[in-house]
Amino acid sequence: xxxxxxxxxxxxxxxxxxxxxxxxxxxxxxxxxxxxxxxxxxxxxxxxxxxxxxxxxxxxxxxxxxxxxxxxxxxxxxxxxxxxxxxxxxxxxxxxxxxxxxxxxxxxxx
Amino acid sequence: xxxxxxxxxxxxxxxxxxxxxxxxxxxxxxxxxxxxxxxxxxxxxxxxxxxxxxxxxxxxxxxxxxxxxxxxxxxxxxxxxxxxxxxxxxxxxxxxxxxxxxxxxxxxxx
DNA sequence: TTATTATAACGCAATATTACGATTAAATTT
DNA sequence: AAATTTAATCGTAATATTGCGTTATAATAA
Numbered sequence: 001x002x003x004x005x006x007x008x009x010x011x012x013x014x015x016x017x018x019x020x021x022x023x024x025x026x027x028x029x030x031x032x033x034x035x036x037x038x039x040x041x042x043x044x045x046x047x048x049x050x051x052x053x054x055x056x057x058x059x060x061x062x063x064x065x066x067x068x069x070x071x072x073x074x075x076x077x078x079x080x081x082x083x084x085x086x087x088x089x090x091x092x093x094x095x096x097x098x099x100x101x102x103x104x105x106x107x108x109x110x
Numbered sequence: 111x112x113x114x115x116x117x118x119x120x121x122x123x124x125x126x127x128x129x130x131x132x133x134x135x136x137x138x139x140x141x142x143x144x145x146x147x148x149x150x151x152x153x154x155x156x157x158x159x160x161x162x163x164x165x166x167x168x169x170x171x172x173x174x175x176x177x178x179x180x181x182x183x184x185x186x187x188x189x190x191x192x193x194x195x196x197x198x199x200x201x202x203x204x205x206x207x208x209x210x211x212x213x214x215x216x217x218x219x220x
Numbered sequence: 221t222t223a224t225t226a227t228a229a230c231g232c233a234a235t236a237t238t239a240c241g242a243t244t245a246a247a248t249t250t
Numbered sequence: 251a252a253a254t255t256t257a258a259t260c261g262t263a264a265t266a267t268t269g270c271g272t273t274a275t276a277a278t279a280a
Contacts, residue, residue, distance in 0.1 A: 003235060003268065008161035009136035016139045023130035025238080026119035029208070033123065036211045044256070051118035053240050058258055060238090077247050077256050085213040092209040098139075099202035101146045103195040113238065113265060135268080154226070166269050168228060187226050187277050 016098055019091045022067045027052055027060045035070065035083045044078040067091075126208055129201045132177045137162055137170045145180065145193045154188040 006014055023029055027050055034049055035042060046061070047054050061081065064070045068087040072079045116124055133139055137160055144159055145152060156171070157164045171191065174180045178197040182189045 004135060005161060005269085006136065009140055013136040013139040013143065017134055017136040020130040020133035020139075023208075024127055024134045025114060026116065026123040026127040027114075027238090029123040029126045029130075030119055033208075036213065047257090051115060052238095054257070055241075055259085056239050059240095062258085072257095074247085074257095077249095077254090079257065083213045088209075088213050095205045095209065098133075098143075099198075099205065103146065103193045103198050104149050115239085137268095157227090162268095163270050164227075165229090165271075169268080169270095172228085182227095184227095184276090187224095189227065 012094075015094055018067060019094055022064060022069060022091075025060065027057070028064055031057075031060060031064060032069065032083065035081060041073075041080040041082045046081065122204075125204055128177060129204055132174060132179060132201075135170065137167070138174055141167075141170060141174060142179065142193065145191060151183075151185075151190040151192045153185050153190045156191065 004017075009017075023032075030050060031046065034046070047057050050057050052060075061070065061072065065072060068084055069091065070081055071084050072081045074080075114127075119127075133142075140160060141156065144156070157167050160167050162170075171180065171182065175182060178194055179201065180191055181194050182191045184190075
């Protein structure tokens, strides 16, 4: 029904899913990569960087803000965006942890 | 419109987004964690492990198979699932690469 | 052959996501 | 004050996702 049964899964599973969902659109990946590349606050020029309308970019920014990966501070007429270092490292660690186990299947069927 | 403008983003951006989408549901995370924990092929008992109906589990398995993260081999009446080691490491590397840059913002506004 | 078991496929309903034009809000410039 | 700039919000349309009952399908067991 498009409704995820969140309460039936572990906190870790929901956390991975939530963070993964934030990265599950190329526009949001592009936004994060752009902010990472610049290593600074971006005031304004994000819409020109993406092949999407201003309203759509704003919506993706909102989602990234909702999970806490970016922050936006109003700077006069424009808004200053940057990656939240603390959250970024938390998300990184969640993924690193997920991928830390080695895959070793001894069975012949694989 | 629910349609992602894939062609307007880089291959890397689409790759991260695609793999993230595969992890963007707690049930699929749970499936992967279960396969990782067992370190072997799982024949059958996946539905009992999850708080979802068989049809729903089957659908999540299909999605994980579609991105190549798991493989299923028919073993008599049941199907044997395991993580595709090669793909798993590829996905891991894609995420590691995404998170390899350090966040250093010198601006006062952040 | 006829159950039984295990899993995939189909189809539907509810909800979520993506995209964007239009509007609004708030600060800046003229 | 009026016009301009920038970005959020609203409303809407198209499509995707999630969940599950039901129905195949296919191998094994009785």
